[in-house]
Amino acid sequence: MILRGQDRVSSQELAALLRDQILAGELPPGARIPSDRWLQESHGVSRNLVRRAIATLRSEGLVVTSQGQTSRVRQVFDKQPIDMAGVVRVEIRMPTEPERNAMPVQVDEGVPVFVIWRSEAEGPELLPGDRWELPGPAYDNG
Amino acid sequence: MILRGQDRVSSQELAALLRDQILAGELPPGARIPSDRWLQESHGVSRNLVRRAIATLRSEGLVVTSQGQTSRVRQVFDKQPIDMAGVVRVEIRMPTEPERNAMPVQVDEGVPVFVIWRSEAEGPELLPGDRWELPGPAYDNG
DNA sequence: CCGGATTTGTACGTATGTATT
DNA sequence: GAATACATACGTACAAATCCG
Secondary structure (H helix, E strand, C coil): CCCCCCCCCHHHHHHHHHHHHHCCCCCCCCEEEECHHHHHHHHCCCCHHHHHHHHHHHHHCEEECCCCCEECCCCCCCCCCCCCCEEEEEEEEEECCHHHHHHHCCCCCCCEEEEEECCCCCCCCCEEECCEECCCHHHHHH | CCCCCCCCCCHHHHHHHHHHHHHHCCCCCCCEEECCCHHHHCCCHHHHHHHHHHHHHCCCEEEECCCEEEEEEECCCEEEEECCHHHHHHHHHHHHHHHHHHHCCCCCCCCEEEEEEEHHHHHCEEEEECCCCCCCCCHHCC
């Protein structure tokens, strides 16, 4: 009988394990994620599986990774209210990779952007969703 | 001399090739993406590389995939304006995978959500960013 | 309706590159 | 410089869903 992946976690299950720890606050923002090696050995899975799990969390904006450093839970910034003066419409979407690279501040994977059209019908402005928020209707109570 | 991946594209380059065709409208919403096999053979790369490229585009909300069917450029919906009555604050972020599954309508990978707090301080409401938008400041001109 | 072909999903092992510690 | 850690890429195999004759 072949015990192919019998009691081993799937990549989505491993992602869920880590996600739960992050959302529960056991792994707070800035905390180190266990390394690929540690995860693959402690769960008895391949490194590819670990990398897919981490990729899932990265796409969800929960973790950030960079070469040579241990992965970390993504930092949370204080968010500034967007100036709504002259705004016609606001959509949200994920930025493309070139768009992310072109932004004035570093935007991590898994961070959506506000797409803001203002009156004078130029191209829309992109604002990263981890640094900006929309105020309620009371934004015009200057 | 070892010609290791000399003229072969990287996964990010392959993603860029497809992305450009999508953004240029050559692959309009709903269009079929070439299959993994076609892409790996026509570019002389491994299937894993192709899958990483597709995963990138999926995270950017540009393509949708499902088992057994050819991948397609993601459909674009008409967006409804969000009712801003009583809204205190609006953030945006990616939904977690459980959150996506729990939503009343199907939300594809790569689609961010509005997180909307209304006055009565219940838990926030999640609205998928591919079906909703924020109107400009003139939203209270009912 | 059935069965094969196609296509995406998942997982393993291995190897090498590159940045950080 | 060595060790560590993530990034990228190849090959292989099988599962699962769909498509199509």
